[in-house]
Amino acid sequence: MVDCQIDGYPDLVPKDANMGCVIPTLYVGKTFGSFEQAFYEYSIYARKQGFSVRKQRCEKKKTKDHEVYRRDFVCHRSGNGSKKCEVIENNEESGDGFKKRRRKYWSCHCNCKAHMSVWLSKNGDVMFWEVRSFADDHNHKLLDPNEVCHLRAYRHISGHYRRRILTLEKSRVLVPQILRILETEQQVEVGCLPFNVKDIYNFLSSQKLFMRENDAANLVFKCKHLKSLDLEFQYEYQVDDDNCFEYITWCHSNSVRGYQLYGDVVFDTTYKLNAYDMPVGIWVGVNNHGCSVFLGCCLLRDERQMSFEWAFKVLV
Known part of the structure; x- marks a missing residue:
């Protein structure tokens, strides 16, 4: 049905x-x-x-x-409908010297x-x-x-299919394969489900956007949970006037002890989270054996002086 x-x-x-x-x-x-x-x-x-x-x-x-x-x-x-472009046979050269191809437009x-x-x-x-x-x-x-x-x-996509799609997606199953699996489970012919591959992509995309909206709160709750399990776990965060997430930093207990023992650190912001457009700051030190040790991590809204000052002030 x-x-x-x-x-x-x-x-x-x-x-x-x-x-x-x-x-x-x-x-x-x-x-x-x-x-x-x-x-x-x-x-x-x-x-x-x-x-x-x-x-x-x-x-x-x-x-x-x-x-x-x-x-x-x-x-x-x-x-x-609205005719967005005309159908032409040959490529048209634009003013900058590049050939521009007009695509065919079809309206139902x-x-x-x-x-x-x-x-x-x-x-x-x-x-x-x-x-x-x-x-x-x-x-x-x-x-x-x-x-x-x-x-x-x-x-x-009904509730039953949504739960099944999310389960398969967590198992790293590709979307076209998810559709084939669901068709096999329901014992229907190809294309007889009430949705297609594009609908699955749209559903998964909407789920990721919904989860991303709650990621900041989930990260703070996770830090609070780790703090309850380990009293030496350290974290600090800050929000702006609009209650939007700005900065957060966290250090595990072994990182705190490592900082107390070795002290000298290198702060690296080479990496950036593309999904959130926030730089990732990592504090790295060197132990007595010449090996790099992880001392802390932070997420910053941007790479301005104000952000770095907050991160170093919290670390110290």
Whole structure:
């Protein structure tokens, strides 16, 4: 079963109408309890017909509360699109002497007029949404059930698949292989899952961004935990006026003892974390055997004098 979520309605449309999904009948004059319900039923209808829908016009009353009184839902191929570049055969030489190639531009928009428009109506104290305009004439070929499932509106990664993808990604499995593994586990043919490789890449990218937002807090919590396990563990951090992370430094107990014994250190900021664009400062010393020893580490917002002064002041 294909599983999508739109406006709080899980499992938007089953893959086949024979799987217990009743295809709604739409006509001018039909009423709905809310415009979300109208969009939901129109999406079910659209999937069975071989297209997808999107929300377009939203008109509000010119009152203080700006209440919405009209919503338009259109075919995903409505509109003309925008022609970003022209198709040319040969490369064009720019003013700087380099040849510039214009790429072909393709748009799925073909000015399709299929739509459904619902208006907010009132019967006594009962508020409802009524279909005022409905058109089902498409100027393009509709997709069959094996093709319509690949439209963006019907692609969705459910909670079960998300957990499985994260588990495989932690095991260093490549994304194309993750998709093949999931297809094998579900015993479906290639391309029959409700998402594709691009959706997995987007999901993993969003997860990394979400985790990155909490990395600063997690690092401080980790230092506090190490401090509770080892009282000689040392750490210090600083935030700016906007409560944003600026600097942090930490030293393990053996590094603290090493600094007390050998004293002389070299501070190196050769490396930078590309993910956070923060220089990594490392304090390195030399023991009695001529071997390098790690004495401490810090993360700095930048390489200005103020940052280095804070790092050395904390170390001393």
